[in-house]
Each structure stands twice: as structure tokens, then as C-alpha cells.
Amino acid sequence: MHKPEDDAKITKCSADALAGYPQAELTVENHDSHSRSYIVQVEFVDGSGTRSSEGVAMVNNLAAGQKANEKAGGLTKAPDGLKCRITKVSRH
Structure with missing residues (x-):
């Protein structure tokens, strides 16, 4: 069985054009044999990792x-040097 973390990937990390807020675009793929729901938590950090x-x-x-x-x-x-990271994936 796949771990929940294997089912979610960040495909793009950027600031939105309207307000300049960070945004992560994600693809979630259900590798299980049953329907599942997912909660994906993402953090946005600056170039130094803060x-x-x-x-x-x-x-x-x-x-x-x-x-x-x-x-x-x-x-x-x-922030300057924006990076997006998945911190937790829950699968139910």
C-alpha cells in the first residue's frame, strides 16, 4: 500500500498575480483500490527556509x-525566494 505522502505532489509554486500571495498547485492521485479523501498541508518558506x-x-x-x-x-x-513544501498528507 502506498503512503499518503506518495499520493500528493506539488506541480507549481508561485505568487498569485492579483494579491501576491503564495500558491501551490498540487496533483493528488489515489493509488488505493477504494475511493479516498485527502487533506494536504503545505508551508510557504523564504529563501532561508523560514x-x-x-x-x-x-x-x-x-x-x-x-x-x-x-x-x-x-x-x-x-516572501523572497519562495518555496512550497508539503508538510502532511492525510488520507481517509
Whole structure:
């Protein structure tokens, strides 16, 4: 069985054009044989690794073998040297 962390990947890390807030684009793929729901926690850090904010993405009832694209956004301006990291993936 795959670990929940294996089911979520960041595909893009950027600041949104409107407000300059950090945003992580994610792909979640259900490798299980049953429908699953996911909560993906992401942190946004600056070039030195200091956290500036965090965000969450949720995917509900993802069928076995199916993929979904979601976004997680922060609520502060994106820092210089922005990096996005998944900190936790919960699968239910």
C-alpha cells in the first residue's frame, strides 16, 4: 500500500498575480483500490527556509486510480525566494 505522502505532489509554486500571495498547485492521485479523501498541508518558506505562511488543499471522494488538481494558498505576501513544501498528507 502506498503512503499518503506518495499520493500528493506539488506541480507549481508561485505568487498569485492579483494579491501576491503564495500558491501551490498540487496533483493528488489515489493509488488505493477504494475511493479516498485527502487533506494536504503545505508551508510557504523564504529563501532561508523560514516559514511565512501555510495553506491546505482538500480532495473529497477521489475514485481509485483517479487524479485531481487542487491549489493551496497562503494568506500573507509571498516572501523572497519562495518555496512550497508539503508538510502532511492525510488520507481517509
